[in-house]
Amino acid sequence: MTDSKTSVTVEELINNARLKILQGAEYIDRPIVTGNICRPALPFAGYFTHYPAERIQLLGITENAFADEVDHEKLAEYCERMCCEETPCFVITSDLPILPELKVAAAKANIPILGTHLTSSRAIGNMSAYLWSQLTPRESVHGVLVDINGTGVMLTGDSGVGKSETALELIRRGHRLVADDRVEVYARDERDLVGSAPAILKHMMEIRGIGIIDVMTLFGTGAVLDEDEVDLIIHLESWSPDKKFDRLGHRGDTRTIQDIAVPQISLPVKSGRNLAIIIESAAMNFRAQNMGYDATTTFDNNLHQLIKQNSKGN
Structure with a gap:
């Protein structure tokens, strides 16, 4: 849309x-x-x-x-x-x-x-x-946009997968809500995608079983943000033993919105997983990668070094 x-x-x-x-x-x-x-x-x-x-x-x-x-x-x-x-x-x-x-x-x-x-x-x-x-033309995307330590993370997934509940836990952990349910995005330039909430949904969240809550009233002005760049998309998927999820971070998936390719990670949703902590860690890891440190590359290098040493030993 x-x-x-x-x-x-x-x-x-x-x-x-x-x-x-x-x-x-x-x-x-x-x-x-x-x-x-x-x-x-x-x-x-x-x-x-x-x-x-x-x-x-x-x-x-x-x-x-x-x-x-x-x-x-x-x-x-x-x-x-x-x-x-x-x-x-x-x-x-x-x-x-x-x-x-x-x-x-x-x-x-x-x-x-x-x-x-x-x-x-x-x-x-x-x-x-x-x-x-x-x-600039805006596109409405079904999802939740949260600012996590300066990184704009948009949570997507099917209805009922737990996007709003996970975002609420992130807010309780000190992060900021930009938009819930619908994110209006536009391309600020050829590289940056910006998201905000529709006026009627600004600072509001819908939590199943509770209804509509006003995040700014409950958590204060520091818990909301009018707009933020969409730096990372985390797609929540119901866990299935038949589906293969990326374990080492090699896939490099993206989603194109407004002709801008945004990095995307798929996370399996399963009972017992603390999604808020996982998403928080994913955002921090994404930021570290942008600063030049890639844990996957480090792991690969360590693995190759270990294989090389074992080959010499034999």
Whole structure:
């Protein structure tokens, strides 16, 4: 199941990207439909063939300096052409003043002008991070996402296998819940997958026999996290003597979500196993592997060394 938000408002951008309103406060309900941001140097030179009118138009030191060299009448014309119906807003960085020609054109077209003390690079970083997090397509995955010592672990498996109960034990052991039952994931970039809970399920868990519990109310704010990277997937499977499970960690299984391959481990669920401790250990071992230590490799090396020594002895 895939879902995505088609737009955010200029007001939402203001509240999440450290921006202030310089002009047009009554028009901040305008929609933003893309996370791409334009620095309109070419329009100030009169080139509009590929002008991306639907993007936020950002003016920094370079754009203002270039505009100062343009004839007043031409600049007024260019600013009017930049103020299209689909243009969401203008952003002025580095506490620069608004160009008089832009001030008039934006007011005429009902387009707000925002400002920030940040440099253009930092402002673009803040706005892009927020916009892409909101506008990137999301996929709903059945599972539980828990942060274990800084590693985002998503528990998957059939209904009733014990995902929520195991996550609850992990929370009691000091780890943090991100989402229960449904995890909404999106690709932050080509490598990182991020998960969060749907708004209606935020901080909530369903425990069979008890019902819905509010984790933040019961365990405190330190027991929850709004979103987290999905670093590792642990798939819980009912134990069967006919099924072979990886015992040495050689398989290197992955699951692809949003075109990102996430490492996956399959764990057999059997009466008497303390899954919380096993999952906690799996997360710690995964982190150790990412830091360059692989216990499986060490075991293989020790085994080969032992075989070599025995061969020499014979």
